[in-house]
Amino acid sequence: MKKNVLEHNFKILNKDRVKINGHKPLLIWFTGLSGSGKSTIANLLEQELYKKRIHTYVLDGDNIRKGINKDLTFSPEHRTENIRRVAEVAHLMMDAGLVVLAAFISPYKEDRIAIKNIVKEDNFVEVYINTSLEECERRDVKGLYKMARKGEIEDMTGISSPYEAPEHPNIEIKTEKQTQQQATEMILKYIQPKLKI
Numbered sequence: 510m511k512k513n514v515l516e517h518n519f520k521i522l523n524k525d526r527v528k529i530n531g532h533k534p535l536l537i538w539f540t541g542l543s544g545s546g547k548s549t550i551a552n553l554l555e556q557e558l559y560k561k562r563i564h565t566y567v568l569d570g571d572n573i574r575k576g577i578n579k580d581l582t583f584s585p586e587h588r589t590e591n592i593r594r595v596a597e598v599a600h601l602m603m604d605a606g607l608v609v610l611a612a613f614i615s616p617y618k619e620d621r622i623a624i625k626n627i628v629k630e631d632n633f634v635e636v637y638i639n640t641s642l643e644e645c646e647r648r649d650v651k652g653l654y655k656m657a658r659k660g661e662i663e664d665m666t667g668i669s670s671p672y673e674a675p676e677h678p679n680i681e682i683k684t685e686k687q688t689q690q691q692a693t694e695m696i697l698k699y700i701q702p703k704l705k706i
């Protein structure tokens with residue numbers, strides 16, 4: 510705690526919010542290359558959780574890099590800061606009782622370990638969306654790989670910036686072998702016991 514910053518003793522605690530929500534909070538963290546399928550699977554999973562009346566929120570590039578993190582680039586230092594801030598935001602949302610789905614390339618192992626330290630390992634599920642660079646480049650959802658190959662954008666993950674694959678993710682999805690629906694089912698099965706009060 511910073512000097513002279515004192516915590517107020519609020520009466521409503523996380524356990525009280527958990528009671529009215531009817532489920533525990535959780536952070537489901539999707540990591541993988543651009544175009545691997547993070548947003549697609551997070552979107553499907555959120556719809557399934559919604560049907561089960563689970564309180565969710567998705568954090569991804571759109572609501573983070575256009576807002577709170579619009580000052581950040583794709584340099585290694587800024588990616589680290591991006592992930593740190595997202596982890597802190599997710600932590601607050603979890604304190605509010607939500608199941609947070611975070612979809613970020615998050616290419617550095619150390620940064621992903623730091624997330625675990627912020628939110629506590631028990632509340633953290635790392636989902637590695639393992640799609641080969643060749644396949645991501647073939648999909649090229651946003652045309653970024655083409656631009657990177659032409660040298661029009663720098664620090665492109667997989668081309669001119671590294672991606673450190675997780676060695677022991679909680680869940681690994683291989684989108685070249687599994688459908689989006691199979692991936693969603695697999696994650697649901699894994700997280701359901703963790704949501705029980």
Ligand SMILES: Nc1ncnc2c1ncn2[C@@H]1O[C@H](COP(=O)(O)OS(=O)(=O)O)[C@@H](OP(=O)(O)O)[C@H]1O
Nearest residue numbers: 543544570583588591613614615616663664665666
């Ligand atoms: N240079 C470069 N490298 C990688 N990605 C780039 C780059 N420039 C723009 N984009 C777009 O930004 C999205 C990735 O942002 P993230 O916040 O997830 O990146 S990171 O976790 O900080 O590495 C990523 O979104 P996704 O495709 O959904 O992963 C891209 O659309």
Ligand SMILES: Nc1ncnc2c1ncn2[C@@H]1O[C@H](COP(=O)(O)OP(=O)(O)O)[C@@H](O)[C@H]1O
Nearest residue numbers: 542543544545546547548549650684687688689
């Ligand atoms: N099994 C699969 N799982 C997820 N996405 C898939 C799969 N097969 C094909 N795709 C396609 O790959 C693309 C992934 O894009 P997106 O979800 O935006 O990736 P990311 O968020 O990782 O950048 C989408 O066009 C999606 O339809």
